[in-house]
Amino acid sequence: MDLGLKGKVxxxxxxxxxxxxxxxxxxAKEGANVAFCARNPSEVAETQTxxxxxxxxxxxxxxxxxxxxxxxxxxxxxxxxxxxxxxVINNVSALAIPDSEENWKLSLEVDLMGTVRICKASLPHxxxxxxxxxxxxxxxxxxxxxxxxxPYGTVKSAIIAYSAHLAFTxxxxxxxxxxxxxxxxxxxxxxxENIENGNPQLFDMAMALNPxxxxxxxxxxxxxxxxxxxxxxxxxxxxxxxxxxxLTRGIQF
Numbered sequence: 001m002d003l004g005l006k007g008k009v010x011x012x013x014x015x016x017x018x019x020x021x022x023x024x025x026x027x028a029k030e031g032a033n034v035a036f037c038a039r040n041p042s043e044v045a046e047t048q049t050x051x052x053x054x055x056x057x058x059x060x061x062x063x064x065x066x067x068x069x070x071x072x073x074x075x076x077x078x079x080x081x082x083x084x085x086x087x088v089i090n091n092v093s094a095l096a097i098p099d100s101e102e103n104w105k106l107s108l109e110v111d112l113m114g115t116v117r118i119c120k121a122s123l124p125h126x127x128x129x130x131x132x133x134x135x136x137x138x139x140x141x142x143x144x145x146x147x148x149x150x151p152y153g154t155v156k157s158a159i160i161a162y163s164a165h166l167a168f169t170x171x172x173x174x175x176x177x178x179x180x181x182x183x184x185x186x187x188x189x190x191x192x193e194n195i196e197n198g199n200p201q202l203f204d205m206a207m208a209l210n211p212x213x214x215x216x217x218x219x220x221x222x223x224x225x226x227x228x229x230x231x232x233x234x235x236x237x238x239x240x241x242x243x244x245x246x247l248t249r250g251i252q253f
Contacts, residue, residue: 005027006031140244
């Protein structure tokens with residue numbers, strides 16, 4: 001299927017590791033130009049080189065999503081450099097799971113307000129295009145109570161609600177907004193590899209909950225994000241797409 005992404009411009013927060021990197025590479029393979037950010041300069045440079053090698057224009061920026069002015073400047077610079085915006089992906093998370101006041105503040109500032117600020121800065125560019133797509137990355141922890149249901153899960157729930165608000169508010173502008181909620185996702189250097197090494201009891205418990213007998217890969221979640229972002233998903237808006245291999249038990253209507 002031709003997803004109709006060739007020549008589009010995608011903006012991705014957190015594009016150098018895990019799901020974010022798989023999303024950035026996936027867009028590039030579909031022919032979309034990519035602006036992305038992350039905190040580690042060497043990882044930004046390496047990812048930009050990879051994306052450019054796929055024959056598209058890529059713009060990598062070193063950025064802390066908690067920096068409100070930095071976020072606004074990044075969005076404007078990306079749109080200027082690449083000729084506008086068509087797609088916005090909010091992927092960055094502080095992964096602040098333990099229930100402490102510091103983690104509540106961090107989750108609100110990075111996960112939630114980072115998403116809100118990027119959306120607000122990007123919407124004028126999407127509106128100028130006459131159409132656009134926003135996909136915000138949530139989590140299965142945002143739709144059911146689990147061990148990560150404190151600051152992390154609560155903020156992920158808020159992101160689902162905010163995305164639904166965007167979908168309704170901007171439907172008449174031909175702008176779609178959806179959420180993708182991955183389940184456990186394993187990749188080298190990721191949170192689950194760290195848990196596997198540091199808390200094997202928790203890792204074994206989480207693994208046992210997966211009916212497939214395995215955790216997901218970044219590519220599996222990225223595939224869902226890329227499809228939802230594309231013109232092929234033109235009638236899908238306001239949806240929370242769960243990508244978890246039947247991990248969650250709740251019925252989603």
